[in-house]
Amino acid sequence: MDKKTFKKIKQTINKAKSIALFCHIDPDFDCLSSMYALRYCLIQLNKNVQMFTHEKFSLNKKAIFDESLVKIGEFDANQFDLVMTVDVPSIDRLGIYAKDIEKFEKTIKLDHHQVREEFAKIAYVNTEKSSCCEIIFDLIKLYKIKITPEIATILYCGLSSDTNSFVNNNTNLNSLETALELYKLGGDIIKASDVNTKMKTMAEFKLKKIFYRNVEIVNKEIAISTLTLAEMKSADAIKQDSEGFSSELLSFEGINISCCMTQKEENLFSCSLRSMTGYDVSQIAGKFNGGGHICAAGCKIKAKTIDDAKEKFLKEAIKYLKNKAKETNESSK
Numbered sequence: 001m002d003k004k005t006f007k008k009i010k011q012t013i014n015k016a017k018s019i020a021l022f023c024h025i026d027p028d029f030d031c032l033s034s035m036y037a038l039r040y041c042l043i044q045l046n047k048n049v050q051m052f053t054h055e056k057f058s059l060n061k062k063a064i065f066d067e068s069l070v071k072i073g074e075f076d077a078n079q080f081d082l083v084m085t086v087d088v089p090s091i092d093r094l095g096i097y098a099k100d101i102e103k104f105e106k107t108i109k110l111d112h113h114q115v116r117e118e119f120a121k122i123a124y125v126n127t128e129k130s131s132c133c134e135i136i137f138d139l140i141k142l143y144k145i146k147i148t149p150e151i152a153t154i155l156y157c158g159l160s161s162d163t164n165s166f167v168n169n170n171t172n173l174n175s176l177e178t179a180l181e182l183y184k185l186g187g188d189i190i191k192a193s194d195v196n197t198k199m200k201t202m203a204e205f206k207l208k209k210i211f212y213r214n215v216e217i218v219n220k221e222i223a224i225s226t227l228t229l230a231e232m233k234s235a236d237a238i239k240q241d242s243e244g245f246s247s248e249l250l251s252f253e254g255i256n257i258s259c260c261m262t263q264k265e266e267n268l269f270s271c272s273l274r275s276m277t278g279y280d281v282s283q284i285a286g287k288f289n290g291g292g293h294i295c296a297a298g299c300k301i302k303a304k305t306i307d308d309a310k311e312k313f314l315k316e317a318i319k320y321l322k323n324k325a326k327e328t329n330e331s332s333k
């Protein structure tokens with residue numbers, strides 16, 4: 001973080017007494033880790049801090065985050081003089097809090113997604129960072145606040161989750177250097193890897209069975225699977241349980257683009273998109289007003305049925321691949 005931005009952020013935080021923190025809907029480790037570490041930082045600065053989320057934590061999240069510290073719903077804007085968001089690229093990702101935050105006078109956004117929408121008064125977005133946790137880590141260091149082993153573990157958890165244990169192609173020198181620093185600060189990397197990879201719920205197991213039953217391979221390079229609300233209910237699962245499903249499909253031979261489509265409401269379907277290096281799924285997500293990173297993006301599709309939504313998605317994905325093949329052909333001529 002450059003000195004000028006830090007100064008601006010610091011001044012705004014200085015003036016605030018009570019700060020509300022928000023992360024995105026369908027929270028992952030990166031946004032929760034960022035929020036908990038930022039809370040720690042602000043408490044060291046003698047601020048009153050309240051974190052907000054949308055839903056209860058899954059088993060593995062409970063293992064690392066104290067759930068009693070977050071509030072679900074009931075955000076009273078009058079009680080706070082500053083709002084900060086972490087890992088949130090656009091206003092719609094703030095779910096039920098979006099309207100209140102949009103109206104709020106003082107807002108700071110810290111994020112690492114490719115910029116799509118500036119909803120905050122002060123925004124610091126660094127797309128070179130593989131996780132938002134790296135931004136929070138920088139911020140705590142700029143404040144010269146001591147990082148405890150617990151906070152190092154929390155930050156490491158977000159970092160290793162957003163890089164998929166340092167194998168996703170967003171992994172870079174900074175991610176690896178940050179990992180080393182966090183390890184040296186006492187971060188429990190075994191615990192972080194356990195919660196990230198080994199603590200899956202039975203709901204997730206049941207959901208994965210349905211997910212694999214529904215997989216379809218299209219044109220030998222697109223893997224897509226769908227989960228309806230009824231199917232999620234039958235597995236006692238929530239959308240969070242399908243985190244990572246899309247990436248998994250990419251590991252199979254020839255697959256360049258993967259999509260895990262989950263039903264959100266009656267006529268609304270969420271797509272979690274992943275792609276191999278060289279393929280840009282944020283372009284496909286953009287066709288449905290979604291976005292994200294080059295190799296990891298998301299969007300929502302309105303359709304009558306999940307099959308219709310799937311068809312809409314495939315049409316755009318196939319179009320994207322055709323155009324890409326054409327471009328590659330032309331440039332090799």
Ligand SMILES: [Mn+2]
Binds near residue numbers: 132162
């Ligand atoms: Mn993130």
